[in-house]
Amino acid sequence: MNLDEYQERLYVGGKDRLYSLSLEHINENYKEVQWPSTEQQVEECYKKGKDESECSNFIRVLHHYNRTHLLACGTGAFDPVCAFIRTGYLSQERAFQLEPQKVERGRGRCPFDPNSSVISTFTGGELFVGLYNDFWGNDATFFRSMGHLSHIRTEHDDDRILKEPKFVSSYMIPDNEDKDDNKIYFFYTEKAVEGDTGMQAIFSRVGRVCANDIGGQRMMVNKWTTFLKARLICSVPGPNGIDTYFDELEDVYMLNSRDNKNPEIFALFSTTSNIFKGYAICVYHMASIREAFNGPFAHKEGPEYHWSVYEGKIPYPRPGSCASKVNGGHYSTTKDYPDEALRFARSHSLMYEPIKPAHKMPILVKADGKYNLKQIVVDRVQAEDGQYHVLYIGTDNGIVLKVITIYNQETDTMEEVILEELQVFKVPVPILSMEISTKRQQLYIGSSSSIVQVKTHQCEIYGTACADCCLARDPYCAWDGITCSRYYPVGTHSKRRFRRQDVRHGNAVQQCFGQQFHEETLEKTEELFAYGIEKNSTLLECMPRSLQSKVVWFVQKAHEIKEEVKTDERVVKTDFGLLFLKLHRMDAGVYFCQTVERSFVHIIKKITLDIVDEEKVDDMFNKEEEDEPVQKIPCPVQANVPHATKHWYKEFLQLIGYSNFQKVEEYCEKVWCTDRRRKKLKTSQNKWKYGNPQDRKQKVKPEHYRTPRHITGL
Structure with a gap:
């Protein structure tokens, strides 16, 4: 990937093609150039013993040649080639096309093997490359070519210079103002x-x-x-x-x-x-x-x-x-x-x-x-209490870790603060490349098959409470008196002077409770009801906003004092909440999810858990309707419930461990598929109104649709 802030484009080299993507929205107004290997190149590649996965033109070198052209080099089916790609001037109509008359041999500029490591830097009209410069992948060298200077390389077969290297990166860094000393x-x-x-x-x-x-x-x-x-x-x-x-x-x-x-x-x-x-x-x-x-x-x-x-x-x-x-x-x-x-x-x-x-x-x-770390980009961020380096680390399973580290000079130690764990690909795949646009505050993350665009900061996920925003310790974000929003240093275009932020210490007590901050100081405790079937499993979900929080569970059973939940082989603490692998009647009670972070204690969820006997569930489905016979109409499950299937409830019941589907089908038929669509079903805790399925959907909070792990909550 090659990031061009001037042209406002992200250029990407792939298999037999190149892409030009908009930095604003990578999936809009993109352009593509086809650049496959010739039939002769592919045929020769097969004759040399290579297979179909290798005999293509994989773009491995991509640089700005000048304001109007890119230099691109590919493996050319084990016969390296280079070409110029016209991008045009920013003021002109957007161009992106290969100039076939300028295609030339690419040996010394691009490796033969698409899986071989390669690094390159283009500066002063010269291309500096570290690569394996032969068909068999034995000749490792640092090579210079293209400009007015002569081609030059390291010594052949000299292990004192290079011995089976893995090339990682290269840069031109000047020592002083004299360009001859670069x-x-x-x-x-x-x-x-x-x-x-x-x-x-x-x-x-x-x-x-x-x-x-x-x-x-x-x-x-x-x-x-x-x-x-x-x-x-x-x-x-x-x-x-x-x-x-x-x-x-x-x-x-x-x-x-x-x-x-x-x-x-x-x-x-x-x-x-x-x-x-x-x-x-x-x-x-x-x-x-x-x-x-x-x-x-x-x-x-x-x-x-x-x-x-x-x-x-x-x-x-x-x-x-x-x-x-x-x-x-x-x-x-x-x-x-x-x-x-x-x-x-x-x-x-x-x-x-x-x-x-x-x-x-x-x-x-x-x-x-937990992770295999593969890629890194860094942003320098100015916060209220100084500058911080925000590290974005790509893993081999499609996760990006957003981390800051804080050096304590008194103890000579480093503190690590994980701000976010972002699952950027639907399927866990290795992250192969990352670029960051500090101008647009965007990350561009590449795998073998796709590119993802992610914002460097999402202050809104920390909520509207001062304490949660402060405890997050995200240098991008501060509480402005209303919500957790983007922090701007004094003198920038931010008009709000009222800010609460403490990245180094995350002291929410001092920042948020030292003044009169009304109800916005603390996120209110969320109260929920949950039902579990005896001898089956259930999850009491609780995920704090801050990854630094330690979660402690307490339970209060009937006529007993509140005490900490004891975990064992049956009751397990997970990153998503408290998991009961096999429910007992004695598990019924009120559960408190309490977070502790830097001496700041807060109960964020209160969940009342009721245990239902499995036999009573069967009896509920066996119970016949006492009302007069009703006229059947077409079942609205498929027609009126978005993305629903006829047997959507089976997946849910399998999830909670229930398997008597025949009785469930009879029951759901009576509830959903009658002309009396305003029937009320009463339970001991709630009254759910079964009208139009869209009315029922509105009873569920939107945040419950975020990820599949919320299914149990529904």
Whole structure:
């Protein structure tokens, strides 16, 4: 995916086609370009032993070439191709078309295999790519092509440079105002041998080259002369000084700041351990990255020696430095570099000091096995009490976690606050790509078959109460005296100066009870009635608005005091509420769902549970009508109840464990399908009026239709 804020479009590369989607509404006014492989390419792909799922044109590289064109490269059925896509000017009629006269070979720009990892950056008219550059997927390289500079790559078959890498991300990050000193940074994971144990380890790396590198004159011709790499560390301190390392790099996001020379790098890691599966997110400052590359080189005398600091003489110009005025201006190009400097650069590409994260620890660690984390994007948000980084983390089952982390300087610890868990796809599928538009406050999330657009903030879900809004600790949201709404810093277009927000502490007592806030201070306790059939199961649903809340259940039975519910194999606490796997008569009573968060206690639901004997249910359905015979008319279940089927009640009764459908059918026939459509059915607790089915539907609160888990409530 490629996000274009200027054109207000999201460009997406797929199988044999590209899409142009509106950032406002991705499912409206979209355009599509067909770009399949030729019949000859497909036939040759089959002859080479590939199957139908691989012999297509998968778009893997997509960049803005200029204001009117995109550069797109695809696998071309294992014969890479590149082309230009015309998008036109913003002021003109929207264009999106392939220019067939500009289709060209794509080797060195796009991998052959659609499943192979690839990273790319387009800057200064040059395309920098990390990829496997051969049919068999053996030749891993960093490659530059397209512009006025010569094509250049890393050394062939040199494990000291790259050893079976997995490419993750790449960026151009300037060091200063001199464009000749611009550098390209590659983030990847590879097999490394610098561990003293002699075992093959997996390390995450940052590789770096000068953008204007054109290779050497007599040696390293058309090869990178400025390539250096350093280890990227993300670890948790352990007992006895033994750290737990997260070495497998999953994704990287560069968060720009006002100073384009010093962005923040957010990296998502996983463990390579066979003992447990865990994930961590570390943040890196460019000062730490530059410090590692300006530090000592790693050196190893021979196979039997340990890696150590190189203490000999370092040639001039220092390996890894660019031919620029900042570095003295003694060399106009890398072709002028002396052979001594090139020889040293070839044998000493690894830096000795690793790159360590801010605070020397991760900002987030997940080792509960609940999710596999795959993608990350970050937004910087200004709140009442400071700036916060909101992390959006994509998982392999279609869920996006919205998280903030808060550093406590006094205790040197990080607090993790999960704001939302968003199930963005109907079917749980891996999230493959994510983009964020800070201008529109929208997320764009991609899987193998679909794109989803999600708002970065939904303040309305926190309700209209001050306490709930404050406890949510969402930096996007604040209570404005009426409802939980979007927070805007002082001086922006927000006219409301009355705000209540406390992201760092979530102190609802201080924010909401220190003043006169009337009834809006606290959400009222919701009172419900529930019925369960003896020996069957039922769920008393209760989900707090804040994911940080701890839920405690209390019960008050007849003539007894209120006490905490004791859970066992029959009564289970779940994320959705209190689940009774097998109801007993003694379970009848009044249940209180109480939330506790940061010393703030609130009863959000009061549910009266009645237990019905299964035999009485059968007797109710066996009871004959005592009234006079009635004239039958066509049953309105299908005609008048939207989305209903003839046997809709069977699914519900199966859900609660009841199976005597024949008697139910006879009963429902009498209730719904007579000409006396105003009959009243009386129960001990309620009077339900059976008129037009639409009248009955209006008795149910709209929020009960949100998700399937609310069926039991209906």
